[in-house]
Amino acid sequence: MCRSNLQSMEATKHLGGVIVVVNSSTPGYPSRPQSYSPESTCPNCEYGLYASDSEQYVWNPNGNGMIYESFDYPIFALNPIDSGSTTAYNQVMKDVQYNSQQNYQNYPLRAVDFSLFMWSAVNSETCLRRGWCQPVGGSSVYSTASQNMTSTDGKPIIVVSATMDSRSIFHDLTLGVENDVSGMVALLAVADALSKSPTPLDTFPKHIIYTNFDGESWGFAGSQRFVDDISTPFVCQNTTTGQNFCPLQGACNNPCVRDTDFTKINFDNIEAVVEFSSVAQSNASGAGFWAHTDDATTSNNLLLSLINTSSQNNTQQQYHIQAASSDGVNRKLPPSSAMSFLKKKRSIASVVIADYQKSLDSYYHSDFDDTIDLASASSAICNVASSTARTLWLAAQGISNGTAPPTVIADCNLVNSLLTCLTYNYSCPLIQQYYTVNNAARVSHYSSVFSFGGNSLLSLFVFNFLGDKNGVTRLNGTSPATCQSIKDCQSNEYCIRRSCVKTFTRYHDAYGTGLEFDHTTGLYTVIDASQPTWSESTWDPTVMRVYTTTSVQHQVVELVIGILWLLSSIGVVWYLRKYLRKTLKVA
């Protein structure tokens, strides 16, 4: 699907709708293009750190920008990924084949009709006001092993970050193996590796906070809102009079928040941000990992430490981390959450680790970003996670020259499981350890729409996983205090893996910073149109029907026969009646 194809079809004036075959199981079907990205050439750059720069680096030269276009005809995707979609796919393919056998002229032919009504109107502001749109977003998760962190403890903070959501044209099919599952898995692997540190993490002179932001594909909604919330003083004006539409029974209903624990994070203490972009090396040319920085001087120490650790750690050149500017060109940061931090404070050291140097992955934000070579991806992610974890272990203790203990190393089996669970099998044994999941295989990585208190399956897992790694299980005597739900635990505890755990792991609302919830109306208003205000239209149930149809001539023939039959019946009855009256003088 590309713009020129659609345009040529539109030009015929007969285009009623489009069925896009994302994956074909039919032999002889055209194979995937080498690269395909429906994103813009510089994704989300208008909300990024360099938005006001005169010339921004083009990170996604392949991007055709289709994701931002509106189409006034329905477009359905066919992708045989489960039994339901396979049935639909097979049916449609059979009918396409039938029609082509009939030369598209010999009726009866197969026809299709679509019902895809979207309520959206005008723009986000109007649509949100009318209640026909909802903000795009979800729940970010942040977590730290420093249970007793306060905003005034003065300890520097290192943020380790990754993106939770991805994006593609067909939201339900969004998977994003490279972008952004690989980075997310690396983040979780780092948290696991550091949790095995022989020195307790909360005794380190610096805090390490893991952040997994949701809604990032939509103007960095998660990270920008997080940074905004922790960098501006929080004032709760708890409303007790009048109507309040805040659905949360949380810490504050105006502004409407779940908790106020994010105020314990002092933005001014943030010293460095280390972020994983795509790190699965799925289309790597053996070039390794690249560390992107905004400014070489502020981030130099961190960068060098990463490069050193990775070369000590890995014998394979493929997994070494190199400076992205090693070729003498400073492209600055690729689209990333780190930008949100730097937008507020440029002096934060920042490194974005990625498997690309000059341009984003070839299937960036595309429905084609759905394949995975489990073995090579696990190996790549595991190695980069180890290098990063060991670097962080040193950095958080301010050790400039040293080696992390051998226990601080990423678990490659865990990485393998995480990759499987978060791409094709959400009901995997690893997730079952945390909670019971039935019949969830491939889950969408589109952040979906924001709702107060709502968590996607991805946020739920990340919360439980990080809560587990950064939590302290309460002991009843010598055995852990067991629980079935959070109700069985004390007020500051969570029920994770059926034990009561105390942890500083929280969800954080993620939706465009250009939007604000109006607690007096329950609606969202646009407060700053220059910031992301993405919203999603509500829609009527979508239906696609395939059926057999006859030609108009055929239908007219049926009508004519019917009329003739009716007329002749009338004639016969009329005649018989008359005849009987005349001859029999009856009836």
Next chain:
Amino acid sequence: MSLYTFFGCLFTAYGPLLSIFFLYIARDAQLVLLMVCRYAEIQDLLYNRIAVFNVDIFFLRSAFFWLIAMLLSSVIWFAAKPIQNMNTVTILYSVIIQELFRWGLFKLINRAERGLMIVSKNPKSLFNRSVFAFVSGYGFGLTSALISYISTLVQSIGPGVMMCPSCPQATLFFISAITTSLASLQHILWMMLAFEAYHTLPSTIGIIQGIWVIISHLGVSYATLMNSMESLYLGCVYAMIVQLVVLAISTSLVISNLKKHYGEAMFSRNSQ
């Protein structure tokens, strides 16, 4: 656009029934009203009064009888799980039940007829009897046509069609409309033949006509199975031919019956 199909099927399926209703039954019902209003004409129209009175009653009663027959068939179909998909068996017991109810209907009308004849000034008209049979048959035909086809007809409004398995060039909607139309005519003729037969039993001609009704009812029902046979090319045409042949034979039998009574009817009216 598919409204063409809808109206085509509507007129095909219900054309004969609609014309009979509006040109014969409804007009006579109007006469009932006229009769109440115009006292002076009572004498002239009294003959019609009895007939019309009966028309309304027997039309509804026969429709009700057919529905009961169908209900019973459905109960059997529902209860007999192992033979649910065997259309041949279903048709067999359904036809037998319909014929039993036809017999019951005849018995009832026969009894009611006697009562009505007492109030009639023209109790000896044999043509009355043919009218009862005709209208009862119309009730059977109309009800079966409505029950068996109306849901299909409603679906023909939609954009999609189903093609007839045995005649892939025609829609199932249209073929069913033809079947329905012919079947409704069959029901009228069968009722007239059956009533004639039950009146004349146990004469040979009565037995022959009675057997013909049952055999042809079964035959026509089984013939419609050819519509859905994918392996039988033009099966729907064969089914239609069977129906038309049966219809022709039944029509000639009815005409000969009427001819037989024609003289008597004339006689009874002339003798007044």
